[in-house]
Amino acid sequence: MESNGLIYLITHRDNLNEAFKRVKRNKGAAGVDAKDIEATRQYLKEEGRTIIALIQTGKYKPSPVKRVEIPKGDGGKRKLGIPTVTDRVIQQAVVQILTPIFEQTFSEYSYGFRPNRSAHQAIEKARAYIDEGYHYVVDIDLEKFFDRVQHDKLMSLVANVIKDKVTLKLIRNFLQAGVMENGIVSVNREGTPQGGPLSPLLSNIMLTELDRELEKRGHKFVRYADDCNIYVKSLKAGERVKQGITDFIEKKLKLKVNEEKSAVGKPIARTFLGVSFYRNRKQTRVYVPKKSKAKFEAKLKRLTNRSWSISMEYRIHKLNQLVQGWFNYFKIGDIKKYALKIDSHIRRRLRACRWKEWKKPSTKYRELKKLGIKPNDAWRCANTRKGYWRMSNNPIIDQALNNQYWENQRLKSITNLIS
DNA sequence: TTATCGTAGAC
């Protein structure tokens, strides 16, 4: 491909449309220009051609990102950098073109932020390593990885693969867009914004360097984003590997290892992607640690809480989804027994709810009719005991509830608009 | 094939 072809692929109509659709689907908030997705659609209709021309000549300057802090699970805060909707679309367009190119250069042991790869596969790989006799794990965690990426180092890695100067310039401009905090724009010499569609790809480009080094040294490892686990046969080997890799990361990649979160130990003592491992006589198995279970049970409580002001049917619908989603994620683990326990637990709670709300079929009948269910169906449903708390719903009712839900959402957005 | 919803992991 000739060296200037790439930017035209990126700014191609179809690619940009595809990118816009993706950004819209995520329903994200506005950036510093306060333009939401609808407003941006208008804006792009009018200014699109100019912007494309600016991009193609390497003169496009992205807006700074909006600083938002969200609480993390462990009490800390996560600093997000939210680009303008326009910039998210452009970044998305870049990602769509660059991903297939860089995919070919990535390591087979890297699982985070990549198409057709999931946390499950990473967990399964780790489990296999332990099964093979690597009974110790070196867990390496990078400190504020996204905030510390060195621009020059990163750009040189990108330039190894991408030869198009204009595209390189565009990426660099995104890295240097700056941050808007309390109305003041500050420049950033390092880091890539958490919240930009481009950031995950850049993180993988950066850390592929680490993958290559680990492969070169012949280590058994799995990497998910900045969470890197190396499996070894003894504690002593683990300590040695940890030291060696820490040196490599800090000297060659110019990144910092988080000493507090990194450690060498038995897999059972550590959690990886929300699960832990233990060995029985024959094999290594995956289990769900208490912390994840507690999180799930908290959600369960919230949904079965009597003070929730939503209809019973809808509540069941939600519960069904919760259980299904959760079970699905942890089906790789040894949680069958736990799932069964949960199931009976839910049924018990739902039965308790039922008596409070719909003791009489006639009440339920009225309720169902209000949802727009045909009298015949409503009557049948109101009179079947099972229908009250069954985990999978009657499709007719499901549909009606769905409609009601959307009607509620619509009303809510209107009232938000007025007040 | 395209939308809507949900769960989980990561930053």
Added chain:
RNA sequence: AUUGUCUACGAUAA
């Protein structure tokens, strides 16, 4: 109250 991105999976509707 405010709240971004990536990925995988599941359910539903045309």
